[in-house]
Amino acid sequence: MTMNGNETAEREPEQVLLASLRELIDEAGHGEAARQLGVDRKTLWRVLDQGRLTPRVRQALERRGANPEAARRRGRLDVLERRTEMLDKDVEALAEAVEALREEFGRLADLQAEALGAWERRLSAVEARLAGTAAEPPGAGRDGGTEPQVSHPEVVTLEPVQGDEIVYGEAAPVVLEWRDQRMTHLDEGARRVERARALVRMFELEIVLIRDHELTLPPSAYPWDESRRRDELTKVKFSLVSARWELAQALLWRWVRLALTLGRWRR
Known part of the structure; x- marks a missing residue:
């Protein structure tokens, strides 16, 4: 069945509209085109x-216009508007994130300033104590002799002092062993395994001194507060892990050397 000229002329506007509809669907999709x-x-x-x-x-x-080019332009404008709206939302979210970061950095700066102030106060106290020590030797008696004294019984000294047993009480044996292990670790003439084993034992003893006896270790000259004690205990625990790893490496290296030298080398 064929259409005459009049029917063809009547269908031309509809075909233009159908083409416009297909282009709209291609650009926006069925759902958006229907909307x-x-x-x-x-x-x-x-x-x-x-x-x-x-x-x-x-x-x-x-109503949209039968011109396909106009329809395409409108479709592009619609897409551009949607993208602009999405971009505006992203910009708002970014601005909120930047503001949150600014507030967080402000809080961190305040905390850093407080920590720095605390360290400065501690340093000033140590310097003042050292200045006083230089001006008047501790333990100076009437006979001109000197006698080691402990200004703060909660602070462990590197060198033994008179009355260690009284000063440190139940912790005195631990303090004595800690000093011995420290000296062994610092002995450059000792074997690597012995030095590593001494370091492990030294950190184990430090945990006991800090956690169980609440003592302060050198180089600190004044007793730690509770917060500082927790921080130092955490540091020692991490150091103990590293020391045990060093001991394991030293033992492994010793076994390798023993195997290669048939037991003649034990360094």
Whole structure:
């Protein structure tokens, strides 16, 4: 069946509108095209399948304009508007994140200033104590002799002092062993394994001194507060892990040397 000239002329505007509809669907998708035209998806599918416009779809397309190029421009503008809205939301979220970071950096700066102030106060106290020590030797008696004294019984000294047993009480044996292990570790003439084993034992004893006896270790000259004690205990525990790793390496290296030298080398 063929169409005469009048029917063809009548269908030309509809074909233009159908082409405009297809371009809109290609650019925006069925869902968005249906929303823009004010119809449901089933209606669009029926129009495309039959190749004929319903009155409602025709009116919507005519309101949009039958010019395909104009329809494409409008579609691009719609996409651009949606992207602009998304970009605005991203910019707002970024601004909020920047503001949150600014507040967090402000809090960190305050904490850093407090920590720095605490260290400065500790340094000033140590310097003042050292200045006093230089001006008047500790333990100076009437006979001109000197006698080691402990200004703070909670602070462990590197060298033995008179009355260690009284000063440190139950912790005195631990303090004595800690000093011995420290000297062994510092002995450059000792074997690597012995030095590593002494370091492990030294850190184990430090944990006991800090945690169980609440003592302060050198080079600190004044007793630690509770917060500082917790921090130092954490540091010692980490150091103990590293020391045990060093001991394991030293033992492994010793076994390798023994195997290579048939037991003649034990360094």
